[in-house]
Amino acid sequence: MSSVLHHPPAGVARDLIAARGGRATRTRIAVIEALQACAHPMSHDELGAALDAAGVAHDRVTLYRALEWLVGQGIATRIAGGERAWRFELRGDDSHRHAHFHCERCGQIVCLEDVAVTSAPPLPAGFELDRSELVLHGACADCGRQREGRR
Amino acid sequence: MSSVLHHPPAGVARDLIAARGGRATRTRIAVIEALQACAHPMSHDELGAALDAAGVAHDRVTLYRALEWLVGQGIATRIAGGERAWRFELRGDDSHRHAHFHCERCGQIVCLEDVAVTSAPPLPAGFELDRSELVLHGACADCGRQREGRR
DNA sequence: CTGTTAATGCTACTATGTTGCATCAATCAA
DNA sequence: TTGATTGATGCAACATAGTAGCATTAACAG
Numbered sequence: 118m119s120s121v122l123h124h125p126p127a128g129v130a131r132d133l134i135a136a137r138g139g140r141a142t143r144t145r146i147a148v149i150e151a152l153q154a155c156a157h158p159m160s161h162d163e164l165g166a167a168l169d170a171a172g173v174a175h176d177r178v179t180l181y182r183a184l185e186w187l188v189g190q191g192i193a194t195r196i197a198g199g200e201r202a203w204r205f206e207l208r209g210d211d212s213h214r215h216a217h218f219h220c221e222r223c224g225q226i227v228c229l230e231d232v233a234v235t236s237a238p239p240l241p242a243g244f245e246l247d248r249s250e251l252v253l254h255g256a257c258a259d260c261g262r263q264r265e266g267r268r
Numbered sequence: 269m270s271s272v273l274h275h276p277p278a279g280v281a282r283d284l285i286a287a288r289g290g291r292a293t294r295t296r297i298a299v300i301e302a303l304q305a306c307a308h309p310m311s312h313d314e315l316g317a318a319l320d321a322a323g324v325a326h327d328r329v330t331l332y333r334a335l336e337w338l339v340g341q342g343i344a345t346r347i348a349g350g351e352r353a354w355r356f357e358l359r360g361d362d363s364h365r366h367a368h369f370h371c372e373r374c375g376q377i378v379c380l381e382d383v384a385v386t387s388a389p390p391l392p393a394g395f396e397l398d399r400s401e402l403v404l405h406g407a408c409a410d411c412g413r414q415r416e417g418r419r
Numbered sequence: 420c421t422g423t424t425a426a427t428g429c430t431a432c433t434a435t436g437t438t439g440c441a442t443c444a445a446t447c448a449a
Numbered sequence: 450t451t452g453a454t455t456g457a458t459g460c461a462a463c464a465t466a467g468t469a470g471c472a473t474t475a476a477c478a479g
């Protein structure tokens with residue numbers, strides 16, 4: 118379930134970081150590798166667990182700041198979608214932005230590689246578009262099959 | 269600036285509530301009226317200020333619960349988009365779902381009535397779509413004109 | 420190896436949202 | 450109009466997500 122890299126590796130974590138003039142610290146490296154190894158955007162919590170599993174000691178705040186830096190450098194992106202915590206994923210080619218699916222039963226966020234995000238919507242005059250975010254809400258395949266009334 | 273009702277009134281607040289078998293309390297009525305009078309989706313904070321301004325006493329928790337009920341009844345919808353607080357707007361006709369614009373400078377969320385949300389994207393097998401959310405991020409007309417580097 | 424300074428790891432704090440429970444008041448029936 | 454019923458409120462306490470300040474540590478250039 119985690120053998121699929123859904124984003125191009127685009128070089129080793131260390132190089133990605135060094136190319137931006139940042140320091141290749143264990144936290145940043147571990148975060149990038151965790152994101153590469155995971156098929157869906159990860160929350161802070163998930164990332165924290167992944168670092169623990171990888172034996173990488175880390176502080177909650179450090180993780181926040183590492184992610185902040187990765188996003189600021191364009192290495193990762195934040196997704197709002199689900200509940201009120203950010204999710205993060207590595208940022209692939211800009212030309213290949215995809216939508217996300219939020220399962221309202223299990224809370225999981227899934228990448229919809231096939232659903233492209235319309236890149237040029239008709240904006241009112243004066244508005245400048247930076248990026249678009251398309252999130253579909255519903256029940257994922259696993260949750261959809263075992264039907265329940267309540268979320 | 270607040271004379272435009274961007275959603276069809278669809279009857280008075282009391283009737284909207286009574287039609288769902290709920291009690292027409294001052295909080296719910298005031299929330300609906302505040303949402304009707306405002307041209308953009310409102311946060312809890314904004315709603316709280318609006319109730320204060322209207323002289324409607326309210327508890328923070330009561331407001332959360334009123335909104336929760338309105339959303340559950342399909343009278344209002346929640347939007348994730350901006351920073352990590354929900355925004356709320358009255359739910360118009362289902363056939364006329366629109367996108368939202370999040371200004372990363374002033375934090376405001378604006379309704380893009382002209383940008384329709386694609387209703388039938390190609391979902392993987394087993395997935396059930398409930399609703400779609402399209403949020404565009406960038407700078408709004410006001411902020412875009414006074415250019416600044418930092419968000 | 421050493422110095423510089425970017426990152427880290429505390430501690431504390433803010434913002435956002437939730438739970439439990441006693442009290443109040445919207446609605447209904449008489 | 451007057452209760453009785455019970456949905457909604459208000460309060461206190463808690464939970465989760467994220468941020469700020471600052472002393473300490475460790476990347477990396479030399």
